[in-house]
Amino acid sequence: MKVTLVKCPKCELPLYMETQDEFFYCSHCGTIHTRNGPKVERIPYEIADFRPDAQTDNRVYVPFWRLHTDFRIKSRDVKGGFFNKIGQALKGGDKGASIYIYVPASQMETAAFRYWSVNLTINNPRYSARTDFAGTPRMPATTTRDEAIELADFVAVTLEAEKPGTLQYLDYTLTVNEAKVVYLPFMSSRSGLHLAV
Amino acid sequence: MSGQLSVGLNCPSCGGAISVSEGESSLNCRYCGSTLYIEGDNGVNTVAFKNKLDRDAAIKATKAWWRKGFKARDLKSAGAITEVYPIYLPFWSIGTRVAGWVCGYEEKTTTDSKGNTRTEREYKEEMVLMDLSFSEIACDPGDLGIRSLRNFNGEASFEDMDMIPSFESTTSRDDAMAHARADAMARGRASARIPNITFESLHVLVRKLSMIYYPVWVARYTYQDRMYIATVDGVTGQMLSGRAPGDPLYQSLAVTAGTSLGGLAAAGGIIAAFTFQSEIGIAGVILGLIVLGGTYWFFRHGSEIIEGDFADRKQLASLKKGQLGSLLGGARI
Numbered sequence: 001m002k003v004t005l006v007k008c009p010k011c012e013l014p015l016y017m018e019t020q021d022e023f024f025y026c027s028h029c030g031t032i033h034t035r036n037g038p039k040v041e042r043i044p045y046e047i048a049d050f051r052p053d054a055q056t057d058n059r060v061y062v063p064f065w066r067l068h069t070d071f072r073i074k075s076r077d078v079k080g081g082f083f084n085k086i087g088q089a090l091k092g093g094d095k096g097a098s099i100y101i102y103v104p105a106s107q108m109e110t111a112a113f114r115y116w117s118v119n120l121t122i123n124n125p126r127y128s129a130r131t132d133f134a135g136t137p138r139m140p141a142t143t144t145r146d147e148a149i150e151l152a153d154f155v156a157v158t159l160e161a162e163k164p165g166t167l168q169y170l171d172y173t174l175t176v177n178e179a180k181v182v183y184l185p186f187m188s189s190r191s192g193l194h195l196a197v
Numbered sequence: 198m199s200g201q202l203s204v205g206l207n208c209p210s211c212g213g214a215i216s217v218s219e220g221e222s223s224l225n226c227r228y229c230g231s232t233l234y235i236e237g238d239n240g241v242n243t244v245a246f247k248n249k250l251d252r253d254a255a256i257k258a259t260k261a262w263w264r265k266g267f268k269a270r271d272l273k274s275a276g277a278i279t280e281v282y283p284i285y286l287p288f289w290s291i292g293t294r295v296a297g298w299v300c301g302y303e304e305k306t307t308t309d310s311k312g313n314t315r316t317e318r319e320y321k322e323e324m325v326l327m328d329l330s331f332s333e334i335a336c337d338p339g340d341l342g343i344r345s346l347r348n349f350n351g352e353a354s355f356e357d358m359d360m361i362p363s364f365e366s367t368t369s370r371d372d373a374m375a376h377a378r379a380d381a382m383a384r385g386r387a388s389a390r391i392p393n394i395t396f397e398s399l400h401v402l403v404r405k406l407s408m409i410y411y412p413v414w415v416a417r418y419t420y421q422d423r424m425y426i427a428t429v430d431g432v433t434g435q436m437l438s439g440r441a442p443g444d445p446l447y448q449s450l451a452v453t454a455g456t457s458l459g460g461l462a463a464a465g466g467i468i469a470a471f472t473f474q475s476e477i478g479i480a481g482v483i484l485g486l487i488v489l490g491g492t493y494w495f496f497r498h499g500s501e502i503i504e505g506d507f508a509d510r511k512q513l514a515s516l517k518k519g520q521l522g523s524l525l526g527g528a529r530i
Contacts, residue, residue, distance in 0.1 A: 005209050006223070006232040014210070015232040020224050024232060035222070035234050077395075079320040079514075110294075110326040142404070150400040154296040157398050158324065166320040167300045169396045 007031050009040050023063060023141040023181070024143070030132065030182070034144065045181040048127035050136075054187065054196040061138045061183040062193065063105035063119065068178040071156045072096040076152075094149035096172065100124050101152040105141040105181060112192065117155045118162070125184060127197040130195035138183065145179050152176065208233060217242075221405075223258045247354040248283055248361060248412035248431045255281050255414035262436045268502050269420065269442040276425075279417045283431055285363030285410040287335035288346045289373035292406075293381040296326050297399035299389035323389035325399060331377040335366040335408060341428055342438030342505030346411060351432040363410055374403055413437060428505070438505020448500065455492025459485045 004014045008026035015024055023043060025032050032043045073096040102120035104113055143151070153174050157160040161167045164190060206215050214229035222235050222242070235242060250258075256278055263272045283514050302318040309315070332346035381401040386394070412431025417424060429440030466481025 002236045003206050003209055003215070004234045004236060006234050016230045017225055017232045020221070022223055024223070037236055111329065114326055147402045150402060151296060153398065154298075154326075154400055157298050161298050161300070161322050161324070167298070167322045167396065168302070168320060170398070171302070196204070 006157050009042060019138065019140055021138065021140040022085045023138075025133075025138070026071075036144070039093060043145075043181050044179075045140070045183065046129050047131070047133060047183045048125065048185055048197055049130045050185040050196050054185065058188045059136045059196070060186050060188045060193075061133060061136050062186050063139065063141045064116075064182050064184055065103040065105050065143065065145065065152075066180050066182045067101045067103065067148060067152045067176050068098070069101050069152060069156070070098050070173075070175040070177065072173045072175075073160070073168070074171040074173070076160070076166055076167070076171070078163070078165035080165040099156075100184075103143065103148045103151045103155060105143045105148065106139040114158070116193075117151070118158055120184075121155055121159065125195065125197045127184070133183070136185070141181070143185070149176050200221060206235075209344075211313050212228075224497050237482065242406075243408040243410070244353045245285065245358055245410035246351040246412060246432050249351075249355045250283070250414055250429065250431050250434055252281050252414075254434060255416060255429045255431075258414075258434050258436060259416040259418070259427045259439075262427060262439060263441060266441075266502055267447045269444045270446070272420055272442060275416050276420045278416055279424075281414060281416045283361045283412055283414050285358060285361055286338065286341075286343065286413050287364060287366040287367070288329075288409045288411055289333045289335050289370070289377075290346065290349065290405075290407045290409045291331045291377035292375060292404040293329045293331060294327070294402045294404055294453050295329060295376055295381040295399055296402070297324075297385065297397070299325060299391050299394055299399070300396040301391040301394040305357070307524065321389075322466060323390050323391060325385040325389055325519055327385065327388065329381050330382060331380050332409075333368075333373055333376055335368045335373065336364040338364075338506075339432060340426060340507075341413070341415065342426075342440070342503075342507040343428060344506035346409065347437075348430060348433050348435075352386075357412065358410065361412060365368070366408060370406070373525065377401075377403065426510035436504065439503075440507070441502045442498045445500075455488055459488035459492060461485070462488060 003039050006024050007013060008015060008024075008029060008031050010031040011026060011029040013026065013028050015026055017025060022034060023032050024034065027124045030139070032045050045063075047061065075085055099121065101117075102124070103117055110114070156174050157170065160170055187196050206217065207213065207214050208226040208229060208231060210231040211226060211229035213226055215224065215226055215233065217224055217235050223233065224235070225232050259278065259281075260273060260276075263276055269275070300322045302320045304316050304318055306314055306316045330349070332349075334344050338344065378401045382399055385399050385401075386397065414429040414431055416427045416429065418427070419425070423442070424438045425442065427441070428437040430436070430437050463482050463485025466478045466483070466485055467476070469481055470478030472478075
């Protein structure tokens with residue numbers, strides 16, 4: 001095994017991060033990059049600000065991949081869910097749409113992963129962006145861009161499967177137009193994470 | 198997977214000793230605070246577990262194993278250990294997450310009070326979201342009977358690697374990842390428990406990939422001029438695999454008891470089926486055939502007790518699952 005000193009690919013300064021994280025953040029120039037062997041990739045990102053009334057204790061930033069996607073449904077077979085089908089028929093059918101899919105970039109328990117990915121995708125968070133973390137700790141990131149794209153497919157099918165009725169078949173395409181990391185503000189407590197935008 | 202695994206390395210900035218957990222690729226030096234990146238050979242982190250056993254402990258574990266199960270009763274007195282030595286075996290250790298959906302249906306047949314049967318479909322959609330561990334030996338294990346790693350906890354150190362011979366890794370990282378993906382896919386699909394699948398969308402992510410060198414003690418011994426082998430876990434002291442002579446007395450007793458019980462159950466079942474036209478009779482016949490089949494298996498293979506992942510033991514495992522019927526005259530089990 002080889003151990004190398006991590007330097008920022010933009011300003012060339014060595015990094016001194018307080019937490020162990022696979023998203024390497026340069027506090028000098030603000031660049032975030034990842035490494036895969038010798039390959040270095042810069043990560044586009046945004047930092048969402050805490051809502052003004054959020055407590056100052058137990059704040060944490062959690063990274064999410066935000067994927068702008070085109071989710072197109074060619075055909076589906078759903079058993080049951082009669083009223084949902086009627087509703088969709090009256091609207092002229094549900095053929096999919098352009099959606100922002102949120103995928104947690106941190107290691108989360110499977111239940112938390114499902115909860116946050118589905119809920120943030122259904123209710124995209126609105127926030128004002130800021131330029132730095134202001135000393136707020138960050139949850140370490142572990143999910144690469146390619147992994148996030150795979151998981152976005154899972155989230156998209158989950159949205160369909162969780163509609164009324166029992167899904168039996170789905171023919172679809174999912175095209176990812178843009179991938180960006182968004183650091184969302186959370187309050188951490190014993191009961192879990194609470195979004196603070 | 199364990200978080201206790203650590204490997205001795207040095208910080209390139211200050212020279213301080215650092216340790217990294219299995220599968221991790223970054224850390225911060227605890228002395229100078231520099232952020233460091235760990236790059237394995239071809240992207241694979243390699244670690245070695247420290248050997249915790251000595252020769253006497255390995256012999257003791259082997260002899261304790263001789264006394265368990267249906268092995269020859271005089272093995273503990275007539276068995277003679279001819280050589281005992283440690284080796285390092287390489288294993289791929291891969292953590293995966295499988296995420297997706299499996300949809301389909303299950304057919305359920307019901308019979309009403311008038312004897313009319315009806316088959317109904319119960320439609321199902323199941324989410325699959327689970328983290329899995331996979332391990333696979335990274336070399337040809339020869340006659341050792343070891344194919345996967347059961348223990349992932351232990352102190353890591355490369356100290357013993359100079360003194361203990363190690364098998365070279367001969368399988369590729371890509372093959373191991375493909376096997377881990379296939380394993381995760383199969384386990385994810387099985388977890389959905391849907392007999393008739395109409396739609397499936399499963400994704401497997403490889404979370405970490407490591408090469409673990411694991412210490413194993415090999416004991417070779419003789420019994421009545423035949424050679425046998427046993428392997429002992431060099432970290433836990435547990436038996437990993439082995440071959441041992443069976444006992445003719447146990448085989449004889451099994452044949453006597455098995456044929457008697459199996460014959461009685463089958464004959465009773467036939468009588469009950471024809472006399473009372475009862476389904477219990479059919480169940481009795483099936484039970485009898487299973488007992489007879491088990492008896493035959495023990496008689497046929499009881500001359501040697503095999504534990505571990507030996508190739509011929511795998512054949513027996515698949516025989517028990519799918520081919521036992523052929524031994525019973527074509528009955529389907």
